[in-house]
Amino acid sequence: MDNRMSMEFSALPENEAFARAVAAAFVMPLDPTVEELTEIKTAVSEAVSNSIIHGYSVFPDKDEAKIRLECSVSTSGKLVIVVEDKGVGIEDVEKAMEPMFSTAKDEERSGMGFTVMESFTDRLAVRSETGKGTTVIMTKYLDVVSGI
Numbered sequence: 001m002d003n004r005m006s007m008e009f010s011a012l013p014e015n016e017a018f019a020r021a022v023a024a025a026f027v028m029p030l031d032p033t034v035e036e037l038t039e040i041k042t043a044v045s046e047a048v049s050n051s052i053i054h055g056y057s058v059f060p061d062k063d064e065a066k067i068r069l070e071c072s073v074s075t076s077g078k079l080v081i082v083v084e085d086k087g088v089g090i091e092d093v094e095k096a097m098e099p100m101f102s103t104a105k106d107e108e109r110s111g112m113g114f115t116v117m118e119s120f121t122d123r124l125a126v127r128s129e130t131g132k133g134t135t136v137i138m139t140k141y142l143d144v145v146s147g148i
Contacts, residue, residue, distance in 0.1 A: 002072055002073065002074050002075075003026075003029075003072065003073050004070070004071070004072040005022075005026055005070070005071050005072075006068065006069070006070040006071075007022065007068070007069050007070075008066050008067070008068045008069075009066065009067055009069070010065065010066060010067075011051055011052045011055070011056045011062075011065035011066060011067050011085065011087075012052070013049075013052055015048070015067070016045055016048045016049055016052065017045075019044055019045075019048045019067070019069050019083075020041040020044050020045050020048075021041075022069065022071075023040055023041065023044040023069065023071055023081060024037055024040060024041050026071045026073075027040060027071075027073065027079060027142070030073065030077065030079075030142055032142055032143075033143060036140070036142055036143065039120035039121070039140070040079070040081070040120070040140065042116060042120055043081070043116065043117045043120045043121050043138050043140075044069070044081060044083065044138075046113040046114075046116045046117050047081075047083035047113075047117060047136045047138065048067060048069070048083055049113065050113045050114075050134075050136070051067045051083060051085035051087060051134065052067070054087070054088075054090075055085040055087025055088060055089075055133065055134055056085065056087045056088070057088075058088060065085075065087065066085070066086065067083065067084070067085050068082070068083070068084040068085075069081070069082070069083055070082040070084075073142075076141075077141055077142035077143070078139065078140075078141055078142075079139065079140045079141070079142055080137065080138070080139050081121075081137075081138045081139075081140070082135060082136070082137050082138075083135070083136045083138075084133065084134070084135040084136070085133045085134055086132065086133040087133050087134065088130070088131065088133075089128045089129050089130040089131055089132050089133055089134055090126070090128035090130070090134055091130050093126050093127075093128050114126065117136065117138060120140075121138040121139060121140045122139050122140050122141050123137075123138070123139040124136070124137070124138055124139075125137040
């Protein structure tokens with residue numbers, strides 16, 4: 001039996017830590033290693049931060065800026081995390097996924113968000129459409145499975 005959860009929250013910087021905690025709490029019944037848990041939390045942080053910083057930075061109605069977090073896990077230990085926004089979208093996903101690339105040129109940003117997500121998950125997919133938002137899908141296979 002698969003376990004799933006989905007939630008939506010305001011695209012505010014203070015909710016990045018909340019999203020991390022929720023994803024971590026969701027996988028705890030699987031008894032992940034400390035390393036797996038750290039990687040999951042970091043990948044979620046990067047995806048949510050990207051939505052807030054890049055997806056909604058020039059969004060006209062900040063009250064309508066929402067992020068959806070969805071997690072599912074199978075008994076085999078396959079974890080899928082989806083972070084979706086309805087922000088400005090990414091014009092060139094391939095370019096955006098290059099290390100050191102950032103649309104936040106005025107700020108001190110490393111441009112390593114997608115690189116971090118990719119290094120801490122087994123598979124990363126990014127779908128985006130200009131003016132309609134971005135969906136990041138991260139898949140991670142957990143080593144230890146128990147408790148579902």
